[in-house]
Amino acid sequence: MNPRKNQHEQESKSYETERLILRPMSLEDVDLIFELYNMPKFIKFIGDRSIRSLADAENYIKNKFLPQFEKCGFGNYLIVLKEGNQKIGGVGIFEREGLDIVDIGFSVLERFEGKGYMHEAAQKVKSIGMQDFGLKKISAITTKDNFSSQKLIEKLDLKFQKYVTLPNEDEELMYFETE
Numbered sequence: 001m002n003p004r005k006n007q008h009e010q011e012s013k014s015y016e017t018e019r020l021i022l023r024p025m026s027l028e029d030v031d032l033i034f035e036l037y038n039m040p041k042f043i044k045f046i047g048d049r050s051i052r053s054l055a056d057a058e059n060y061i062k063n064k065f066l067p068q069f070e071k072c073g074f075g076n077y078l079i080v081l082k083e084g085n086q087k088i089g090g091v092g093i094f095e096r097e098g099l100d101i102v103d104i105g106f107s108v109l110e111r112f113e114g115k116g117y118m119h120e121a122a123q124k125v126k127s128i129g130m131q132d133f134g135l136k137k138i139s140a141i142t143t144k145d146n147f148s149s150q151k152l153i154e155k156l157d158l159k160f161q162k163y164v165t166l167p168n169e170d171e172e173l174m175y176f177e178t179e
Helices: 003-011 027-037 040-045 054-072 117-132 147-155
Strands: 020-024 076-081 087-094 103-108 139-142 158-164 173-178
Touching: 020 117, 027 040, 027 054, 027 087, 027 103, 054 076, 076 117, 087 117, 103 117, 103 147, 117 147, 139 147, 139 158, 147 158, 147 173
Parallel strands: 103 139
Antiparallel strands: 020 076, 076 087, 087 103, 139 173, 158 173
8 A cells, every 4th residue: 555645645635514615725725825814813813924926825835835734644724615615714733833732723714704614614623633633632822812713722622721932933822732
């Protein structure tokens, strides 16, 4: 059995929830990444990723998302509404410098906030990580003033542990972890 082939099959796997389809982020998603990563809330709460053009968005997908899928089999998933087939955001499990435990992260276009989509998507990705990939623990980080993110993280049954500062960053973040 070729383990590489099996990993590739896992890589391209899509998942469904009641209202959503989750599939690995790909180069087809540059428009969404460009819009998402330039939202004022994204820049304020998650950070400026210096994505100023569609080419920047494409490079970000190529250099950040695709290598992690190849290495781990999981990463950042596109969130698509089943109804209308609209791309609304991203949710994923990330290897992050400065964190020992993989981190769940999510972002949604503002017009789709407050509808429960992120909880549905994040709950599914958490179960993918733990059941399909055997992760024992998942962490999450957020800023002290991102209350909607904190609420969602707590709904995922992650508990606040401590404050952390990631390498090359100044801001102290709240760190949550599964028990």
